[in-house]
Amino acid sequence: MMTGGLSDTKPATPEVQQIVNQVKPQFESRANTNCREFKAIEYRIQVVAGTMYFIKVQVSDANYVHLKVFQRLPYENQGPSLADFQTGKTRDDPLTYF
Template sequence: MMTGGLSETKPATPEIQRIVDEVKSQFESRVNRICHIFTAIVYRTQVVAGINYFIKVQDANDDYVHLRVFQALPHENQGPSLVDFQTGKTRDDPLTYF
């Protein structure tokens, strides 16, 4: 994968779910609601000065959101940060840069 480009879409892994779990409270405070379902489905990555994760997350029975999460380089010792998100997505919506 080249720096700056998005990877192919891959099935979510336990590591991606851990990242989603870590930013769930950030998402909930920004949308002002509690999500009882918050399951990572697929993801893409972008290598920058760290990694941007673009993650499709199921947040209700038939509702999905796309998250952009930034993970700083390991030596910076920072957890993942929710940068942006898109609501109103479906399971079939492609995961693209935003």
């Protein structure tokens, strides 16, 4: 993968789910909603000065959101932050840069 480019789409891992769990309160606050379900389905990454994650998250039976999450470099010792999100997505919508 080229630095700055998006990786291929991969199935979500426990590490990605942990990132999703950490940014859930940020998403709920900014989207003004409460999600009982918040399950990472798949993801792509972009290597920048840290890692930008693009993550498809299932929030109900038929509803999905796409999250853009920035994970700083390890030495900065900070958790992930929600950079942006898109709502109204479906299971079949591709993860693209936004």
